[in-house]
Structures are given as structure tokens and as C-alpha cells.
Amino acid sequence: MAAGPTGVAVARSPYALRRAVVALAACAVLWQLGARLDDWTGVGAPGVGALPSPVEVAMAAGRVVVEPGYWISSALSFVRVMGGFLIALAAAVPLGLLFATNRTFRAIAFPVFEVIRPIPPLAWVPAAIIFWPTQEAAITFITFLGAFFTITINVLSGALSIDPRFVEAARSLGASRMTVFRRIVLPATAPSIVVASSIAIGLSWEVVVAAEIISGSSAMGSNSGGLGHFIWASYLGGSYDDIIVGMISIGIAGYLCSAAVRKAGALLTPWINAR
Amino acid sequence: MTEIDAKALGADGAVRTASAFPPTPTTVARRPFRASPKLPLSLVGFAAFLLAWHLAVEVWRLPRFAKLPGLVEVFVEWTSTDPMYGVSLFTAEYYQHILVSLKRIVAAFSAATLLGVPLGLLLGWSQRFREYVFPVFETLRPVPILAWVPISIILFSGAETSVVFLTFIAAFFVTTLNTMTGVQSIDPSVVRAARCLGASPRQIFRHIVAPGALPHIFTGLQVSMGVSWFSLVAAEMVSGEFGLGYLINTAYAKIQYPTIAIGMITLGAVGYASSALVRLVGARLMAWRLREIGVGR
Amino acid sequence: MTDLALEPASRGAPQTSSRGAISIRNVVKTYGSGASQVTAVDDCSFEVAAGEICMVVGPSGCGKTSLLNAIAGFHDITSGEILIDGETICGPDRPMAAPGPDRVVVFQNGALFPWKTNLENVAFGPTMQGTMTEAAAKARARSLLAEVGLDDVAERFPGEISSGMRRRVEIARAVINEPRVLLLDEPYRALDALTKQVMHEALLELYYRNKVTIFFITHDLEEAVFLGHKLVISTARPCRPKTIIEVDIPHPRDRSVITSPRFRELMEAAHEAVRQEAVAAFQAGDKEG
Numbered sequence: 001m002a003a004g005p006t007g008v009a010v011a012r013s014p015y016a017l018r019r020a021v022v023a024l025a026a027c028a029v030l031w032q033l034g035a036r037l038d039d040w041t042g043v044g045a046p047g048v049g050a051l052p053s054p055v056e057v058a059m060a061a062g063r064v065v066v067e068p069g070y071w072i073s074s075a076l077s078f079v080r081v082m083g084g085f086l087i088a089l090a091a092a093v094p095l096g097l098l099f100a101t102n103r104t105f106r107a108i109a110f111p112v113f114e115v116i117r118p119i120p121p122l123a124w125v126p127a128a129i130i131f132w133p134t135q136e137a138a139i140t141f142i143t144f145l146g147a148f149f150t151i152t153i154n155v156l157s158g159a160l161s162i163d164p165r166f167v168e169a170a171r172s173l174g175a176s177r178m179t180v181f182r183r184i185v186l187p188a189t190a191p192s193i194v195v196a197s198s199i200a201i202g203l204s205w206e207v208v209v210a211a212e213i214i215s216g217s218s219a220m221g222s223n224s225g226g227l228g229h230f231i232w233a234s235y236l237g238g239s240y241d242d243i244i245v246g247m248i249s250i251g252i253a254g255y256l257c258s259a260a261v262r263k264a265g266a267l268l269t270p271w272i273n274a275r
Numbered sequence: 276m277t278e279i280d281a282k283a284l285g286a287d288g289a290v291r292t293a294s295a296f297p298p299t300p301t302t303v304a305r306r307p308f309r310a311s312p313k314l315p316l317s318l319v320g321f322a323a324f325l326l327a328w329h330l331a332v333e334v335w336r337l338p339r340f341a342k343l344p345g346l347v348e349v350f351v352e353w354t355s356t357d358p359m360y361g362v363s364l365f366t367a368e369y370y371q372h373i374l375v376s377l378k379r380i381v382a383a384f385s386a387a388t389l390l391g392v393p394l395g396l397l398l399g400w401s402q403r404f405r406e407y408v409f410p411v412f413e414t415l416r417p418v419p420i421l422a423w424v425p426i427s428i429i430l431f432s433g434a435e436t437s438v439v440f441l442t443f444i445a446a447f448f449v450t451t452l453n454t455m456t457g458v459q460s461i462d463p464s465v466v467r468a469a470r471c472l473g474a475s476p477r478q479i480f481r482h483i484v485a486p487g488a489l490p491h492i493f494t495g496l497q498v499s500m501g502v503s504w505f506s507l508v509a510a511e512m513v514s515g516e517f518g519l520g521y522l523i524n525t526a527y528a529k530i531q532y533p534t535i536a537i538g539m540i541t542l543g544a545v546g547y548a549s550s551a552l553v554r555l556v557g558a559r560l561m562a563w564r565l566r567e568i569g570v571g572r
Numbered sequence: 573m574t575d576l577a578l579e580p581a582s583r584g585a586p587q588t589s590s591r592g593a594i595s596i597r598n599v600v601k602t603y604g605s606g607a608s609q610v611t612a613v614d615d616c617s618f619e620v621a622a623g624e625i626c627m628v629v630g631p632s633g634c635g636k637t638s639l640l641n642a643i644a645g646f647h648d649i650t651s652g653e654i655l656i657d658g659e660t661i662c663g664p665d666r667p668m669a670a671p672g673p674d675r676v677v678v679f680q681n682g683a684l685f686p687w688k689t690n691l692e693n694v695a696f697g698p699t700m701q702g703t704m705t706e707a708a709a710k711a712r713a714r715s716l717l718a719e720v721g722l723d724d725v726a727e728r729f730p731g732e733i734s735s736g737m738r739r740r741v742e743i744a745r746a747v748i749n750e751p752r753v754l755l756l757d758e759p760y761r762a763l764d765a766l767t768k769q770v771m772h773e774a775l776l777e778l779y780y781r782n783k784v785t786i787f788f789i790t791h792d793l794e795e796a797v798f799l800g801h802k803l804v805i806s807t808a809r810p811c812r813p814k815t816i817i818e819v820d821i822p823h824p825r826d827r828s829v830i831t832s833p834r835f836r837e838l839m840e841a842a843h844e845a846v847r848q849e850a851v852a853a854f855q856a857g858d859k860e861g
């Protein structure tokens with residue numbers, strides 16, 4: 001298969017798997033060499049020289065995964081992610097659909113929404129801590145914010161891009177407004193909801209980890225637990241290998257969550273890949 | 276006109292698939308602002324929002340709301356020549372925070388663009404390169420930006436470099452990925468047409484691949500700008516001296532609540548303006564897209 | 573390129589040209605391997621004379637595009653041989669032809685460069701090949717656009733003009749290279765009947781002026797009989813000539829031939845040949861490629 005965008009380039013070549021393995025293995029070897037260079041030669045490698053080697057990280061991982069604290073941290077983060085994400089989903093889908101279907105409401109409320117949206121979610125941390133009675137509620141709120149704007153905007157643009165002919169056709173067949181909404185708007189928006197959700201859950205992980213680190217590292221809040229805190233505490237404690245174990249854990253968790261959302265979405269919108 | 280406009284430039288797919296971040300102001304956003312007959316309605320919306328803020332915090336002093344900075348309090352502080360907490364439109368410190376944040380954004384965003392666009396083009400262009408490099412890329416990408424904080428502090432001793440580095444990686448992933456998607460989204464027939472018209476690979480790259488990927492690259496850059504601000508604020512809150520994230524953080528610690536609101540509003544405004552700038556440059560470079568939908572003439 | 577408008581008297585037969593004869597010999601094209609293997613073209617042989625308009629007709633998904641792509645050099649052939657003017661462009665030693673301006677394709681869904689103006693699109697070939705300076709290429713492109721009645725949209729982008737106009741621009745972009753063979757893959761498929769009519773006449777006009785062999789894929793029988801010297805009717809997948817119908821209506825043609833009895837007879841013959849294959853393809857449930 002030819003290289004370059006010749007129409008088949010998007011497909012995988014028969015070598016794809018082998019190349020992936022080779023590249024990842026090469027990175028691991030380089031990292032190992034870089035990390036151990038000063039032990040062997042007395043001259044440190046730039047960058048990776050300061051990091052623990054992959055072997056050390058693997059050993060740390062073996063030690064950490066049997067500690068209950070690690071699993072408690074993971075569970076805490078997971079619960080926060082799901083809390084913020086699900087509330088956002090429940091609030092944003094109706095709001096996005098309302099924006100799309102009610103012009104007056106959109107004209108009134110959307111500009112306000114748009115003015116608030118560019119404020120980065122983490123800039124809300126202090127205000128959230130002031131407002132909410134518990135730190136837990138504040139973190140959930142910030143997580144909610146991160147997911148909320150993304151889902152709303154995607155649902156809105158998904159609903160607005162529905163071919164008006166569908167709606168007209170349904171109306172001319174005598175469908176009521178409610179039926180049009182249920183049978184046309186909702187299914188037609190479903191793909192955007194799915195896409196938005198898989199993005200939003202990734203964003204929720206970003207926000208939760210950030211909030212956990214910020215609450216542990218600054219004047220705001222206190223030790224919040226969670227994987228973000230696990231990383232920060234490992235840093236403060238000087239166990240650099242645990243930092244990387246934490247990073248990998250969050251990466252895997254975030255990846256699994258997004259994959260689960262996409263999988264659920266594919267089950268809910270079976271017609272998407274049928275073309 | 277606005278209807279089509281939004282569709283053609285906004286709903287590109289790239290925004291949605293490529294990043295875990297909200298694209299700061301997309302084109303959907305502009306619609307109500309453009310449609311002038313609706314302007315009064317949007318004013319109603321803003322008025323209601325501000326009134327609710329004022330009433331809840333400063334008049335009725337609802338439980339929990341009472342502790343938040345109130346509308347009038349914030350406005351007075353922000354426009355005061357002698358602000359109670361030291362930061363207002365008339366203090367040098369205010370602009371210093373903005374400038375420091377902007378400098379970091381410019382550094383990180385430019386580095387991410389200068390590295391991400393070529394890398395993305397290459398990833399999209401060469402299947403072999405993509406099959407080697409992309410797995411590494413995809414392995415690193417799910418790690419949230421803030422999880423890089425300790426590593427970046429270890430790697431770059433000094434808060435300044437590590438803040439810029441965090442902002443950079445966030446933007447870099449988004450830009451690279453969108454550029455790659457842009458190349459892959461080019462209609463294969465168009466590339467084939469160029470080949471049978473006698474264009475060399477180098478000419479195809481310059482005349483087909485680069486302009487063909489441009490729409491996705493610019494949606495990517497807009498998202499990247501939003502992501503940059505997201506990460507910058509987070510990084511400044513963790514470590515950093517000066518900057519808007521730092522301002523908000525210290526204002527909380529010193530119980531200067533109106534300053535928190537000033538910082539947030541400023542972040543929103545600066546973030547919006549920088550995304551708008553990226554969009555403007557994009558529109559300039561892609562006159563053909565605007566004219567296709569009949570707004571450029 | 574000079575105008576090669578021929579004397580009306582000599583327009584009847586395929587144009588006397590020494591360029592652009594295509595020989596397709598025992599060509600096989602399969603995709604994939606093992607259980608998912610698809611044979612798109614199987615042991616396909618036929619000749620297209622230089623300067624001839626050859627219409628390839630067959631049901632959707634039968635493998636017409638696969639054959640055209642092999643001639644254009646977009647993919648390899650599994651076995652067999654394709655020659656242009658006696659010269660092997662792909663065969664056992666070299667399964668994939670090199671794409672080049674001697675065989676320009678006009679694509680099924682159109683492939684103008686949206687970011688270049690119509691003029692820049694037409695001038696693209698000679699500019700890239702370096703056979704003309706950019707200014708000369710543009711001048712030539714402008715006169716070609718004028719020939720097809722599009723000089724006033726030269727500075728517009730393809731997205732700003734109608735799809736019928738885009739097709740004409742695309743054909744002009746091909747013709748400017750003086751190709752030996754013009755490969756058209758259902759170029760008018762998406763057009764309405766009236767526009768199609770206009771396009772057919774414009775294409776013939778261009779053909780009468782520029783000597784070129786035309787390899788034209790379609791599944792519109794009226795189009796095929798109206799334009800072609802010859803109809804190659806393909807079997808349902810895999811593609812292989814089932815019947816070859818010589819269209820003995822003299823060129824130049826105009827719309828009036830459509831009402832002639834001979835035209836009706838030829839249409840009937842083509843219909844007869846195609847029907848079975850269409851049913852076979854329908855039952856196989858192929859999606860159009």
C-alpha cells in the first residue's frame with residue numbers, strides 16, 4: 001500500500017502493529033538508557049536523566065497496586081469524574097436541545113452562556129470553594145462545569161445541523177411538535193451527544209486531576225485524596241517512580257472511560273456505522 | 276447567511292473528535308450577536324443575569340451566595356482608582372498579571388503551532404511515519420495535563436519554564452492531532468487529480484495537502500488556544516509568580532474576593548479575544564471557504 | 573496547443589489520430605485476500621482505437637472504476653497488461669502504471685481544488701509540469717475556459733459555481749494537458765437531465781476540436797449511445813466485456829439523432845445486453861463504488 005494520502009492511507013498497513021510495537025519498545029529502551037546513564041557513566045542524560053527508569057516504575061507499580069490506598073484514591077477520582085460528568089450530561093442535553101428548538105430562549109440566554117464559557121473551568125476553583133459547603137461539592141461543581149459547556153455546545157450544533165427537510169416531512173405527515181422532537185430531533189442529535197460525552201468525560205478527568213492537585217498544593221482546600229493528590233503527594237515525598245505510576249493510572253482510567261462512553265454510544269446509535 | 280456561515284466554518288468534526296476541550300468561541304456563538312434584531316433579547320438575558328447576581332448576593336443575601344463577591348462590589352473595585360485590594364483597571368499590577376499570562380500563552384501556543392503543524396502534516400502524509408510515531412503519541416495523550424506538573428517541575432527547575440511547558444503540551448497535542456485529521460480529510464480524488472496532472476510529491480504537499488488541511492488546522496488552533504488557557508490557569512494556580520491564575524489563587528488566600536471575580540472576568544475576555552484572533556487569521560487565509568458560502572464578496 | 577478543429581467532413585469516423593490507442597489484455601484486479609477477496613475485474617480484454625470515444629457501460633459496483641484506476645495508475649493490476657499506443661504502461665513487470673498528464677481523469681464526484689480559482693485549477697497541470705510558464709498556462713487556461721463559455725467565472729472558486737460548470741472546468745483542466753486519453757468516470761452522474769444534455773454537446777464540441785481518445789464510464793444508456801463510437805457493455809462483477817456495440821451513427825452528432833430510428837434500435841440492443849447484468853448485480857446487492 002502506497003504511503004501518502006492516496007486514498008488508502010487512512011487504512012492500516014499490514015505492518016501497523018509491528019511498527020507500533022517497535023516504536024514503543026524503542027522509546028522504553030531509550031528512556032531506560034537515559035535514566036540509568038549517569039549510574040553507568042557518571043554523566044547524566046538531559047531530561048530523562050532526572051526521571052526514574054521504566055524498570056523502577058514497573059517495580060513501583062507492582063508495589064503500589066497492592067496498596068489499598070492506591071485503590072481508594074482511584075475510586076475517589078472515579079466517583080468525582082462520574083458525578084460531575086453525569087450531572088453535566090443531565091443538565092446540558094436538555095439545555096442544548098432547548099437552545100436549538102426555542103429561538104426566543106436562545107436569543108435571551110445563549111449570549112450569557114457564551115460570555116461565561118471562555119472562563120477556564122479551573123478559574124472557578126476559588127469561587128466554588130467559597131460557595132459550596134464542602135470541598136467535595138466544589139470539586140464536583142468544577143468537574144461539572146468542564147463537561148457542561150462542551151456537551152451543551154455540541155448538542156446545540158448537532159441539533160441545528162438537522163436537515164430541515166426531515167422536520168418538514170414529518171410535519172407534513174401530521175406529526176405534532178412533540179413527535180417531531182422525539183422522533184426526529186432526539187435521534188438526529190444522538191450522535192452529537194455521544195461525541196460530546198466522550199470528549200466531556202476526558203475533560204472531566206483533566207479537571208478532577210487538576211482540582212485535586214490544586215487543592216493539595218495551594219492555600220485552597222486541603223488534602224482531597226484521589227489520584228491527582230496521589231501524584232502530588234508522591235512528588236512532595238520524593239518518590240518519583242510513584243508519580244509516573246500515577247500518571248499511567250490516570251491515563252488508563254481516562255482512556256477506559258472514554259472507550260466505555262464511545263461503546264455505549266455505539267450501542268445507542270447503531271445506524272451511525274451502517275453507511 | 277449566518278446559518279450557513281456557522282455550519283461551514285464551525286461544525287467541522289475536528290473540534291469534536293480531536294480534543295477533550297471545549298472549543299472556545301465557535302461560530303455558533305456568533306449567531307445571536309450578529310443577528311441585530313435579536314440584540315435587545317440578548318440584552319434582556321444579560322440584564323437578568325446581572326440582576327440575579329446582584330439580588331442574590333447583595334440584596335437578599337441568600338445563604339451561601341452572601342459570601343460571594345457581589346456585582347456592585349466587583350464593579351466598584353474593578354473601576355476604582357484606589358482599589359481596596361490593590362488590583363483594578365487603574366493599577367499597573369493588573370496589567371502586569373495580564374501581560375505575564377499573555378506572554379506565556381504566546382510562547383506556548385507558538386511553540387505548539389510551529390512544532391505541531393509540521394508534525395501533523397507529516398503524520399497525515401506518510402503512513403509509515405504515522406504507524407511508528409502515532410502509537411507513542413496516543414500513549415501519552417490520555418494523561419491529563421496537570422498530571423504532568425510534578426514531572427515538569429522535576430525536568431525544568433524553575434516555575435516559569437514548567438508553566439509554559441504544561442501549556443505547551445496541551446496545545447501541542449490538539450494542534451498535531453487536528454492537523455493530521457486535516458490531511459486525512461482531504462478528498463483522495465483531489466490528490467489523485469493532482470498526481471495525474473503531473474504534480475510531484477513536493478508540489479502535491481505544497482499545493483494540495485497544506486491548503487487542504489488548513490480548515491482543520493485552524494479549527495485545531497482555535498481549540499488549542501482554549502486548551503492553552505485552560506492549562507495555563509491550572510499551572511499558574513499550582514506554581515507561578517504573577518499571571519491571572521496566580522492572581523485568583525492569591526486573592527482567595529488573602530480573602531480578597533472581588534479580585535477573584537475580576538480575575539475570572541478578565542480571563543474570559545482575554546481568552547475570548549485570543550480565540551477570535553485565531554479565527555480572524557484563519558478566515559483571512561481561507562478566503563475560498565468564505566466565498567463558497569457567499570459571504571466573502 | 574493549437575486549435576485542431578477538423579474539417580466537418582472528416583469528423584465522422586473516429587478522429588484520425590496516432591495517439592491514445594488503449595489495449596486492455598487479460599486484466600485481472602482483485603482486492604484483499606483470503607475470505608474477503610473481491611475480484612473487481614476478471615480476464616478483461618478489449619481495444620480502444622486512437623481518437624475513439626469508448627463508452628464503458630455496466631451496473632454499479634461491477635468494477636468499471638477499478639479498470640479506469642488501473643489505466644490511470646492509481647492502483648496496480650493483479651495480472652494482465654495495459655498498453656497505450658503499443659507501449660506497456662502496466663503489466664507483469666510493472667503492476668502499477670505511473671499516473672501522468674497523458675491520461676487525465678475526470679472524477680465521479682468531481683475533484684477540482686476548492687482553494688484554487690477555476691483559472692488556477694485549469695492552469696494547474698502545465699504549471700506543475702513546467703511545460704508552460706505560469707503566465708502562459710493562465711493565458712491558455714483562459715482561452716480554454718472561454719471555449720466552454722466560462723470566461724466570466726475564471727476568477728471564482730469552484731465552490732461558487734454550479735455543478736454543471738464545475739464539470740466543464742474539470743474537463744478543461746484535463747484537456748489543457750493535451751492528454752492522449754481522457755478518462756471520465758461517470759462525470760455527469762449527479763447532474764439533472766437538462767444539464768446533462770448541455771454537457772454532452774459541450775463535450776462533443778471539445779472532442780471535435782482536440783484530438784483525444786475518450787474512455788467514458790457511465791450507466792446511462794442514452795448518454796452512451798449518444799456520445800460513443802463504441803459501447804463496451806460489462807458483465808456484473810467481475811467486470812469483463814459482455815457485448816461490444818459499434819454505434820454507426822456518424823459524428824458530428826447533435827440532439828436530433830436521438831429521435832432517429834437507428835438510435836432507438838441501438839438503445840434497444842444496449843438495453844437487452846445490460847438488463848440481465850443489472851438484475852444479477854441487483855441480486856448481489858452491491859453498493860455503488
Ligand SMILES: Nc1ncnc2c1ncn2[C@@H]1O[C@H](COP(=O)(O)OP(=O)(O)O)[C@@H](O)[C@H]1O
Nearest residue numbers: 603610612631632633634635636637638860861
Ligand atoms: N479499495 C478497495 N478495496 C476493496 N474493495 C474494493 C475497493 N475498491 C472497490 N472495491 C470493490 O470492487 C468492486 C468494484 O468496484 P468499482 O470498480 O468501484 O465498481 P464500479 O465503478 O463499476 O461501480 C466493488 O464491489 C467494490 O466494493
Ligand SMILES: [Mg+2]
Nearest residue numbers: 636637680861
Ligand atoms: Mg465507479
